[in-house]
């Protein structure tokens with residue numbers, strides 16, 4: 001039984017806009033997403049989220065709030081990916097392009113779901129309504145969801 005792979009995802013908001021980044025390399029390349037990545041040994045999940053945001057967008061955020069927990073199973077891979085989703089509307093700096101990500105602000109009513117992970121359209125409505133959410137999604141490959149269950153929750 002392999003331990004879940006701990007990952008972070010940060011979605012910053014400045015209503016009516018949301019900050020996404022075009023992933024330039026690695027896992028999820030070619031898709032708009034929040035900022036995030038792996039949790040390093042000895043690091044809290046929130047500290048990892050803050051670090052990845054800074055590395056990938058040059059933004060500093062000191063009041064990340066955890067709003068979602070998404071677990072992904074990829075058929076053929078025994079390791080579950082456990083993605084902790086954070087948000088804030090209070091951050092410092094200007095979003096800058098890095099080796100990893102090309103940032104862009106989107107109007108919340110024109111989020112490019114067709115160029116994002118297919119599950120995002122399932123949980124974004126909860127996220128945009130300021131609710132906490134939890135989901136379990138099974139992928140076959142990187143594009144096909146074979147099973148999913150996403151719900152609003154009271155607490156993560």
Ligand SMILES: Nc1nc(SCCc2ccccc2)c2[nH]cnc2n1
Nearest residue numbers: 007008009027033036037072117119
């Ligand atoms: N929105 C979204 N994000 C991810 S991975 C996010 C965490 C991550 C992992 C690796 C590098 C950077 C960031 C997804 N996986 C499957 N559906 C998904 N949806």
